[in-house]
Amino acid sequence: MKSVRAPIPPGHEVLLRVIRSIPRGRVASYGEIAARAGLPRRARLVGRILGDYSALRLPWQRVLRADGRIAFAKGSAGWREQRARLLEEGVVVRNGRVDLARFGWQRDLDEALWKMA
DNA sequence: TCCTTGACCATTA
DNA sequence: ATAATGGCCAAGG
DSSP states (O other), X not given: OOOSSSOOOHHHHHHHHHHXXXXXXXXXXXXXXXXXXXXXXXXXXXXXXXXXXXXXXXXXXXXXXXXXXXSSOTTSHHHHHHHHHHHHTTOOOBTTBOOHHHHBHHHHHHHHHHHHO
């Protein structure tokens, strides 16, 4: 656990911004967030940040593995809380997994572009 | 420096 | 669907 008092590195700032911009009711994978932040291949950094900056109250529940599953060990406290938080905002979680085709952020973007056309 | 540790990922079997 | 594997890379010790 890192202190939030310490200055936040630039690379972290951009990631925090992307994480905060995930719409309520949608989810994104660690890798997708890193890529959107212009930091491809740094999925692990995203996970590190979610834990380190927990005091910033980020919407961490919206971040899942690339296959849509909750990253925490199934049944653990974190797993249960994430599941509950997602359900609370309308995201369907079945067996610890979310259907990215339905709730993925990317899908949200596709929808917006489609409406535009 | 080197080594280990992750809220990861894509590929392959 | 699950598991092993190799890759990845920032932090910490």
